Amino acid sequence: MDSIAPDRFAASRAWHDRTRRVLAGGVSSQFRALGVFHPMHYVRAEGARIWDADGNELLDYTLSQGPCILGHSHPELVARVQAAVARGQLFAGQHEEEVLLAEALQRLLPCAELLRFASTGSEAAQACIRLARAVTGRQRIIKFDGHYHGWLDGVAFNVAPPGNAAGGAPVPWCSGIAESAAGDLICLPWNDLDAIRMAMTRHGDEVAAIITEPVMCNQGCIEPEPGFLQGLREICDTHGSALIFDEIITGFRLGLGGAQAHYGVTPDLALFGKALGSGFPLAAIAGRARWMAPLQSGAAYHAGTMNGNNACVAAGLATVEILERDDHAALRRIARLGAMLRDGLAQLGVAHGMKLRVQGPGPMFHVGFSGLARATEYRHVAADDRAAYQSFCRGMLLRGVRLIERGLWYVSAAHTAADIVATIAHADAVLRAMAAGRRP
Ligand SMILES: Cc1ncc(COP(=O)(O)O)c(C=O)c1O
Numbered sequence: 001m002d003s004i005a006p007d008r009f010a011a012s013r014a015w016h017d018r019t020r021r022v023l024a025g026g027v028s029s030q031f032r033a034l035g036v037f038h039p040m041h042y043v044r045a046e047g048a049r050i051w052d053a054d055g056n057e058l059l060d061y062t063l064s065q066g067p068c069i070l071g072h073s074h075p076e077l078v079a080r081v082q083a084a085v086a087r088g089q090l091f092a093g094q095h096e097e098e099v100l101l102a103e104a105l106q107r108l109l110p111c112a113e114l115l116r117f118a119s120t121g122s123e124a125a126q127a128c129i130r131l132a133r134a135v136t137g138r139q140r141i142i143k144f145d146g147h148y149h150g151w152l153d154g155v156a157f158n159v160a161p162p163g164n165a166a167g168g169a170p171v172p173w174c175s176g177i178a179e180s181a182a183g184d185l186i187c188l189p190w191n192d193l194d195a196i197r198m199a200m201t202r203h204g205d206e207v208a209a210i211i212t213e214p215v216m217c218n219q220g221c222i223e224p225e226p227g228f229l230q231g232l233r234e235i236c237d238t239h240g241s242a243l244i245f246d247e248i249i250t251g252f253r254l255g256l257g258g259a260q261a262h263y264g265v266t267p268d269l270a271l272f273g274k275a276l277g278s279g280f281p282l283a284a285i286a287g288r289a290r291w292m293a294p295l296q297s298g299a300a301y302h303a304g305t306m307n308g309n310n311a312c313v314a315a316g317l318a319t320v321e322i323l324e325r326d327d328h329a330a331l332r333r334i335a336r337l338g339a340m341l342r343d344g345l346a347q348l349g350v351a352h353g354m355k356l357r358v359q360g361p362g363p364m365f366h367v368g369f370s371g372l373a374r375a376t377e378y379r380h381v382a383a384d385d386r387a388a389y390q391s392f393c394r395g396m397l398l399r400g401v402r403l404i405e406r407g408l409w410y411v412s413a414a415h416t417a418a419d420i421v422a423t424i425a426h427a428d429a430v431l432r433a434m435a436a437g438r439r440p
Contacts, residue, residue, distance in 0.1 A: 005037035006398070011053040015041035030151075031065060034405045036394045045072030047414035050402060058402040059419055063410040066249055066364075069275040070322060070330070071414020077278055077318040084314030090306065098308045101317045105284060108256045108320070110266040111245075112286035116295060117308045121248040121273035122150025124283040125211070127302040128269040129154060131287065132209035132242035134294035140203060142210040142241075144190040146219035146378030149211060149246050153178045158187040160219065163382030167195070190216055191224060191376045193231040204239035209269075214259035217249040220368065220381035221360030221408060229265040236268070242291055245270040248283075252276055253363045253410075255331060256323055280315035281306070323413075330413040331363070337420050338362035338411040344424040351428075352435040357384075366407045367392075388434070395430030395440025 005013055016038045020026035027033045041053040048071050050060045063069065070077060084097065098117065106112045118124045129141060141154070145166040149155040156177050157170035165171050167189045170182040186203060188195050190212070200207065210232055216222040236243040244267060250259035251272035260266050268291045273283035285292075285302070294300035306312075323330050339362040349356025357370040368381065369388035375381050384407070393403045401423055403409065411420075433440040 008054055008056060009037055009040070009052070011055075012041045013038055015053050036390070036397045036405065047071045047073070048412055048416070048419055056400065058397070058400055059423060060402045061409045061411065061423075062402055062404045063412050064279055065404065066253075066274040066410055067277060067279045069253060069334070069410075069412055070278055070319060071412045072279075074278065074318075074322070074414070076322060077315060080318040081280065081311050081314045084310040088310055090309040092305070094308070095310070095313070097310070097313045097317050101313055101320065104317070104320050104324075105272075105286060108261075108324075109258055109270070109272075109286050110260050111268065111270050111288055113289040114287060114292035114296065116285045116292075116302055117313070118283040118285060118302070119281045119304055119306050119312070120150070121246075121271060121283050122152050123304065124248075124271035124273060124285050125149040125155060125244075125246060126152055127285045128242075128244045128271055128287070129209060129211065130300055130302065131269055131285075131291055131294055132244065134300040135242065135291055136208045136240060138206050138208040138241070139184050140186060140206045140208060141184060142186045142188060142196065142199065142207055144188055144212055144216070144378070146190065146216060146381065147211075147213050147246070148218040149213075153181045154184065155211070157182055157185050160382075163379045166379050166382065189377045189379070191222070191228050193228060193235070196232070196235055200235055200239050200241075204241070207239060207241045209242040209244050210236055211244040211246060213246045213249065214263060214265075215250050215254070215361065215364075216378070217360075217364060217366075217408065218406075219366075219378050220375045221364055221366035222375050222377070222381070223359075223361060224263065225376060229263050233265050233267075242268040244268065247271060248273045249364060252319065252323060253331075253334070254361060256320070256328060276316050276319060277312055278315050278319040280312040282312040282316045284316075334363045334411050334413055334415075335361075337415050337417065338365065338409075340417070341365075341409070341411060341420045341423060344420065345427055348424065348428055348431050352431040354431050354435055355385075356431075360409075362411075364408060364410050367409060368407050391434060391440055392427075392430055395433060396426055398440070399426040399429065401426055 044051045145158045156173040159173040161171035170185045170187045247258045252275040254262040269287040342365045346358040357368045368384040370384045430440040
C-alpha cells in the first residue's frame with residue numbers, strides 16, 4: 001500500500017481510521033484490506049461506476065470482486081428484490097422463486113441433475129467436498145497451487161504460496177489453520193496431467209475428489225491447456241473420484257452453462273456464487289444425481305439458516321433471466337467488450353515496451369508485469385512484478401479507474417465501448433509514465 005494518499009481520498013481515509021476502531025483491520029473481508037492507498041469507503045454505485053466517500057467517480061472493473069455482472073444497482077434486479085422482500089424475507093421453507101431458479105439452473109448447467117442453494121462460495125465448496133467423501137468413503141482431496149476455494153481450513157492451503165514452495169507440502173494460507181487439514185490434501189501444479197496421474201497412481205484409492213477452478217481465475221486467469229479438463233475427467237473416472245468444478249468465478253460469466261458447457265467437460269459436482277446473486281449472498285451446489293444422493297437421502301447434511309432467502313433468490317432469478325434474454329445478448333456484449341479491453345491493454349504493453357502479460361478469456365482476464373508472455377501454472381504468476389502492478393493500479397485509480405490489486409479484471413453488462421476506449425487511454429498514460437521511469 002502507498003503510504004501517501006492524495007487529498008482527494010481524505011474522507012475515505014478518515015472513515016478508514018474510524019472503522020479500524022470497530023472493525024478488525026478496518027474491513028469485513030480480508031481481501032478488502034488490500035488497496036492502493038488504504039481500504040476505501042463508498043457511498044453509491046450505479047452501472048459501471050462507483051462513488052467513494054470523497055465523491056470521486058470511479059469506473060469499476062472489480063464488480064465488487066466479481067458479483068455485479070449486470071453492473072451496480074440494475075433497476076430491474078433491484079425492483080425484483082424489493083418486490084420479493086415485500087412478501088417476506090425468509091420463510092425457512094421452500095417457495096416458488098426458489099423452485100423456478102433451481103429449474104432454470106437444472107436446464108442450463110450440464111452437471112445439475114440436482115441442486116442446493118447456499119449463501120457463500122466457501123460453504124458451497126465444503127458441501128461439495130463432503131458429498132465426495134460421503135459417496136466414495138475416502139478422505140483425501142487433490143487441489144491445485146494458486147486455486148482459491150474459500151477461506152475455510154480444509155482448502156486453505158497453497159492458495160498463494162511462495163513460488164518455490166508450490167507443488168510441495170501444503171502451505172497454509174495464513175496462521176490459525178488446522179494443521180491436521182493438510183494431511184487430507186494433496187496440492188499439485190495445475191495444467192500438469194502427468195503430475196496428477198502420478199499422484200493418482202500412488203493415492204488414487206484414497207482420493208475422494210479433485211477440485212479445480214476450470215479457469216485458474218484467482219492467479220493469472222489461466223485457461224486450461226487443450227485436453228486438460230478432459231484429462232481430469234478421465235482420471236477421476238478411472239479412479240472413482242469426484243471431479244469438482246469451482247465455478248464461483250466462471251459461472252454465468254463464461255456463458256450460462258458455465259465453464260463446463262464452454263469447455264465441454266461435465267464435472268460430478270460444481271459450485272456457483274458471485275455472479276449468480278449479482279451482489280446478494282447466493283451460492284449453488286449442483287451435481288449429478290449419484291453425487292447428490294447423500295443430500296437427497298439425508299445421509300449427509302448441508303444446512304444454513306439463511307439459505308434460499310427471498311431477496312437472494314429473487315436476485316438470482318432476475319440475474320439468470322436478464323442474462324438469458326435476447327439470446328444471451330448481455331453475455332455476448334460482456335465477452336466482446338472484455339476482449340476489446342484485454343487486447344487493447346496487451347497492445348499498449350507492446351507499444352510501450354513494457355513486459356505486460358494480459359491473459360484470460362475476456363469477460364474476466366488478468367494483467368501482470370512479467371517477462372513471461374504466457375502463464376500456464378501458478379509458479380509463472382508467482383514470479384510477476386507485483387510492485388509494478390501496484391504502481392499501475394495507483395496511476396489508474398488517480399485517473400478514476402478502480403482495479404483489483406492482484407490483477408484480475410471483470411467487465412460487466414453495464415460497461416460501454418466508450419468506457420473501454422477511455423480506460424485504454426488512461427492505461428496508455430499510466431504505462432507511458434512507468435516506461436519513462438516516472439511515478440504514474
Ligand atoms: C474460485 C472461488 N471459489 C470460492 C470462493 C469463495 O466464495 P465466497 O467468497 O462467496 O465464500 C471464491 C471467492 O473469491 C472464489 O474466487
